[in-house]
Amino acid sequence: MYILVINPQRLGHLDVLLPIVLQLRKDNPSIFLQIIYFEIEQFEILKRNKFLFEMIEKVGEAKFLKSPGKKGSLVRKFFLSLKLFPTLFKILRQDYVIYFQWKNINHIMSKCISLIVSMRGKTLTYQPMNNHYLEEMRRHFDEYGLPRTERVVRLREYQFRKKIDVGDSALINSVDSLNYFAMMGLSNFNIIGYTHLYPEYINYAHKYYLNHLITEVPIDDPKNHIIYGIFVNKYWGRWGGRDDSWFIEKFCEVAESLREIGGNPIILVRSHPTLTTDIIQKAIKRTKYNKIYETHLHPTIIGIASKAVIGLSESTSYHYVMGVGSPYIDYGGMRPENYALFPEGSLNASYGTIVAVDKDELREKLLNEALLNESVKNYKPLLKHKMNLSIFKKSKW
DSSP states (O other), X not given: OEEEEEOOSSHHHHHHHHHHHHHHHHHOTTOEEEEXXXXXXXXXXXXXXXXXHHHHHHHEEEEEOOOSSOTTOXXXXXXXXXXXXXXXXXXXXOSOEEEEEESOOOSHHHHHHHHHHTTTEEEEEEOOSSOOSXXXXXXXXXXXXXXXXXXXXXXXXXXXXXXXXXXXXXXXXXTHHHHHHHHTTOOOEEEOOOGGGOHXXXXXXXXXXXXXXXXXXXXXXXXXXXXXXXXXXXXXXXXXXOOHHHHHHHHHHHHHHHHHTSSOOEEEXXXXXXXXXXXXXXXXXXXXXXXXXXXXXXXXXXXXXXXXXXXXXXXXXXXXXXXXXXXEEEESOOOGGGGGTOTTXXXXXXXXXXXXXXXXXXXXXXXXXXXXXXXXXXXHHHHTOOOOOGGGSOOOO
């Protein structure tokens, strides 16, 4: 089997796809994954994430196609099309091909690739897999199913009018996703479960996490240290409703709380891949604590290594922590208007994350072992996760 991914726009796309490849290779080790990038920035982000990059090297390859011309220009599109010809011929030489495409088949290039793939296999589109979509329904639709904003109205009208092409099937994570995507004008779904919970991915992460940890962070014998994680999430401005000074203040509160509960802990700080400022280093310096390390480690690695992880504002990265059995705390609160939609105090609290608004509450919950354990115990049942690989099997023509 040959699996093809063209120009993934975010690192998170690979978080969805690589567990699928690992799981399929359990029964078919000859599967080869090829990822082709057009944008050097995304390719460099991937290479910095050694966990994902090395995983790709074990199951296939990722490469960057350099091309003249500006992004989106006809010149660049022309040369990229020429450079893709060997890949198209490779598709035709395969016995079975799966082409993964983000969300829909809506560009000339993806339509052409999908057409060629149809001679040898399937085109499968994948949606954002870390959302639960119950919270998306609450954010975008009221209790009567009516859109809350004009933006949602316009998006629905556009998608219904365009009759979104999802290829041979749209991959979604659970039954809770069906209603949301149907409301947004999509159809032809296959529920495959949450891929970060696939057994082969979990096994792989546990097998290699220590190598990645000691390579990136100067820790002697990590298993003899207490480790916590802090996730600096992308949208602290949107959901926290605060600026950089708010972030630094909250970061220092978290670091101080972790020190106060004892154990002289090591703190691993994971910034969002798109964050380009030096705000984390400013925050670390403000704490005056010398055991805090900013890192590009994958959230799964930090989750395995950490006793608990604290996130500054909401992020679906909590999945990778709780998926490997560690508790996750959303810290800092939300804008007042967001509590009307999410009275639990977080977008993700109904799926097991713990909420702490201030420093006292954070310390209290970090010391509550029963609460931490219960949150992890409830996580998987609340997701309604069930792995289903049937869509990836070769069809009988």
